[in-house]
Amino acid sequence: MSTATTTSPTTAGQSGAPLVRAVNVHKAFHGNEVLKGIDMDVHTGEVVCLLGPSGSGKTTFLRCINQLESIDGGRIWVDGELVGLEEKGGRLHRLGEKQIAAQRREIGMVFQRFNLFPHMTALENIMEAPVHVKGVGKSEARARALELLELVGLSDKPQAFPAQLSGGQQQRVAIARALAMQPKLMLFDEPTSALDPELVGEVLKVMRSLADTGMTMIVVTHEMGFARDVADRVVFMDGGVVVEQGPAKDVIGNPQHERTRTFLKRMHA
Amino acid sequence: MTPVSDDTRTHTDRPGAIDARPVRHPGRWVALAVIAVLAAMLISSFVTNPNWGFAKALKIMNYNPVLEGLLKGTIIATVGSMIIGVILGVIVGIMRLSDNPVLSAVGFLYTWFFRGIPRLVLIAMLGTGVGFLYPKLDIGPLPFSQQLAQWLGLSNDLTVFSLDVNQFSSTLMMGIIGLGLSEAAYMAEIARGGILSVDPGQREAAQALGMSGGKIMRRIVLPQAMRVIIPPTGNETIAMVKDTSLLSALPLTTELFFQTNAVGTRTLQIMPSFVAATAWYLIITSVLMVGQYFLERRFGRGFGQPSARQAKKAQALLAAGSQH
Numbered sequence: 001m002s003t004a005t006t007t008s009p010t011t012a013g014q015s016g017a018p019l020v021r022a023v024n025v026h027k028a029f030h031g032n033e034v035l036k037g038i039d040m041d042v043h044t045g046e047v048v049c050l051l052g053p054s055g056s057g058k059t060t061f062l063r064c065i066n067q068l069e070s071i072d073g074g075r076i077w078v079d080g081e082l083v084g085l086e087e088k089g090g091r092l093h094r095l096g097e098k099q100i101a102a103q104r105r106e107i108g109m110v111f112q113r114f115n116l117f118p119h120m121t122a123l124e125n126i127m128e129a130p131v132h133v134k135g136v137g138k139s140e141a142r143a144r145a146l147e148l149l150e151l152v153g154l155s156d157k158p159q160a161f162p163a164q165l166s167g168g169q170q171q172r173v174a175i176a177r178a179l180a181m182q183p184k185l186m187l188f189d190e191p192t193s194a195l196d197p198e199l200v201g202e203v204l205k206v207m208r209s210l211a212d213t214g215m216t217m218i219v220v221t222h223e224m225g226f227a228r229d230v231a232d233r234v235v236f237m238d239g240g241v242v243v244e245q246g247p248a249k250d251v252i253g254n255p256q257h258e259r260t261r262t263f264l265k266r267m268h269a
Numbered sequence: 270m271t272p273v274s275d276d277t278r279t280h281t282d283r284p285g286a287i288d289a290r291p292v293r294h295p296g297r298w299v300a301l302a303v304i305a306v307l308a309a310m311l312i313s314s315f316v317t318n319p320n321w322g323f324a325k326a327l328k329i330m331n332y333n334p335v336l337e338g339l340l341k342g343t344i345i346a347t348v349g350s351m352i353i354g355v356i357l358g359v360i361v362g363i364m365r366l367s368d369n370p371v372l373s374a375v376g377f378l379y380t381w382f383f384r385g386i387p388r389l390v391l392i393a394m395l396g397t398g399v400g401f402l403y404p405k406l407d408i409g410p411l412p413f414s415q416q417l418a419q420w421l422g423l424s425n426d427l428t429v430f431s432l433d434v435n436q437f438s439s440t441l442m443m444g445i446i447g448l449g450l451s452e453a454a455y456m457a458e459i460a461r462g463g464i465l466s467v468d469p470g471q472r473e474a475a476q477a478l479g480m481s482g483g484k485i486m487r488r489i490v491l492p493q494a495m496r497v498i499i500p501p502t503g504n505e506t507i508a509m510v511k512d513t514s515l516l517s518a519l520p521l522t523t524e525l526f527f528q529t530n531a532v533g534t535r536t537l538q539i540m541p542s543f544v545a546a547t548a549w550y551l552i553i554t555s556v557l558m559v560g561q562y563f564l565e566r567r568f569g570r571g572f573g574q575p576s577a578r579q580a581k582k583a584q585a586l587l588a589a590g591s592q593h
Contacts, residue, residue, distance in 0.1 A: 068473055097482055105479030115474035118571045119492050129478035132488060161571040174474075181478060 019044045019079055019185060019216050020065060026073035027060055034060045036240035037074070044184075047217045049227040049248070052237035053263055058220045061237070062187050065218070066107045067100050078107065079184055105133065108178030112190040114170040116162040122149065122173045123158035126180045134181065141180075148176035152206050168199030172206050179210075186210070188219040224267055228252050236260045322541035329538070329545035335528045339549055342524025346445055346513040347553075351506050353449025358456020363486065365461055376457065383454035388447075389515050395447040396519035400438040407431040441523065444516040452509060459501045463494035495568040503561035507554045525549055 018041035027035040034057045042048050050058040063069045065076060067084050076083040083103060086093050095103070116125050126145035130136040136144075149155050152172035162170050171191055178186060188207065192200040204226050211217055211230050221227060227234050228248050235245040236255070244257045255261045315321055329335060364376035383391075407428040411417060414427040437443055467490050475485040514526040521527070526546050533542025 066477055068476065101476070101479045101481050104477055107477070109474075109477035111470060111474060111477075113470055115468070115470040117471065117474070117489055117493075119496075119568075120571065128488070129480065132484060133479050163571055177478070 021077045024074035049231040050220045056237040057240040108183035108186045167195045168202045325541035326544035338525040338528035349445035350448035354452025357453035359460045361457035362460030393518045400435040463498035466497045467493045
């Protein structure tokens with residue numbers, strides 16, 4: 001697992017177009033501009049960590065990728081497909097609800113507060129989308145869900161309701177739920193921030209092994225250790241812009257910008 | 270940190286249960302005495318005052334017209350109007366929360382109108398007013414079919430189906446529709462509150478999985494909202510049992526209170542007839558309360574402690590898993 005750091009970020013990056021391309025992305029909430037022109041490429045198989053102080057726009061950017069927020073300016077492409085928009089007859093059209101839902105199916109998302117469905121068991125949570133969105137047969141979905149539970153180390157908990165699981169266990173079920181749709185890309189929005197310190201490790205371990213399988217991941221996190229060990233690239237954001245980016249060792253170990261330095265100093269303090 | 274804690278942990282003999290006197294509650298005994306005396310007085314008056322006429326009340330309860338009134342005017346009317354009320358109410362509640370301003374306004378107007386007029390007035394109006402305004406209801410294939418046919422000079426006025434409202438107006442069906450329309454306004458507010466009580470993160474998680482809006486509502490939001498919706502809906506159902514007595518204003522004669530009252534005035538046994546109606550209403554509401562308990566348990570799934578049945582199921586599954 002520790003070999004993750006040795007894989008070069010460029011090997012995946014050089015093969016063809018990026019999986020995610022963001023160009024000059026802008027987003028404002030009620031006149032308050034949160035994203036002020038974000039450019040970012042993420043290639044297939046890459047693990048990118050977004051770092052930055054709260055309010056820097058990293059979570060908002062992540063939510064824009066799967067359209068939980070719609071962007072005001074700029075463009076985002078996922079797997080070559082324009083996100084939320086469509087060009088027809090030389091004019092842009094916003095996508096309807098069904099098309100947006102179809103685009104989201106390719107992208108898995110893990111939330112800070114897990115957001116498991118509390119009225120369903122762990123197994124039912126994982127089976128829900130394959131059965132009711134993709135139309136996979138129940139027995140097939142169940143077999144796959146049990147495999148995923150084993151993958152996240154919870155093969156003994158299929159019948160547990162979220163309220164009967166610890167935070168770390170809930171987050172691992174949430175990761176399994178997202179993986180059940182076989183996404184091309186996984187987004188993690190501060191997946192360990194709501195956890196008790198002793199439960200953080202079990203979730204990071206699952207994320208590490210997921211990275212080792214070659215999954216493309218964009219992770220908003222405050223876990224410097226995870227970023228240093230697992231991320232191919234680290235992007236430091238502040239005030240709605242990308243301040244600095246590069247290999248994790250360089251950005252965290254030898255930051256070039258004053259803002260990055262002060263942030264990292266506060267994180268280590 | 271202290272070595273003492275390590276020491277105590279190695280004790281193998283459990284201490285016995287604490288032997289201490291419980292706290293005294295003299296107030297409870299006083300209250301019990303007062304209530305016991307009052308209850309004795311009440312029971313004694315039941316037994317000694319012949320005007321209650323419990324035996325006669327029991328007889329009235331079993332009269333055929335009373336039983337028919339109970340079945341049709343009370344039970345069927347309650348079930349029917351609550352089905353209309355809940356389904357229409359959830360729809361109106363969802364409309365009010367819609368992003369579509371037209372739907373949201375219609376939802377608001379519906380609630381405003383039907384919550385604003387007393388049920389008695391609504392029932393009386395449906396019984397006589399509507400039949401007076403629209404004695405015949407003609408259903409055509411298009412809106413304004415009759416006007417269109419006239420304008421085009423057709424010999425046929427395009428009516429496919431017509432309903433004699435005057436005949437229909439004092440039927441049980443009309444009463445069910447009236448109570449259902451009124452109930453939907455209250456249920457809309459209850460449903461809206463229930464939907465709003467669901468964590469917005471639930472919707473986001475479902476969206477992120479690629480679910481469509483309708484599916485998110487049906488599979489994720491409503492099942493969780495039900496937990497909040499059911500207790501007040503139970504309340505509404507019990508209130509509805511009692512409000513079916515308003516159907517006599519339709520006028521509908523196959524209705525419990527109308528029938529017991531009729532027996533009472535005809536035989537001059539006013540009080541026993543009231544007792545008979547009261548007893549039936551209490552019996553029905555008691556049964557409903559039992560039903561509500563089971564519904565609440567069903568929709569409380571995943572919240573709080575698991576039920577014994579769920580725990581057993583989980584354990585059986587675990588046992589099966591550990592065998593291979």
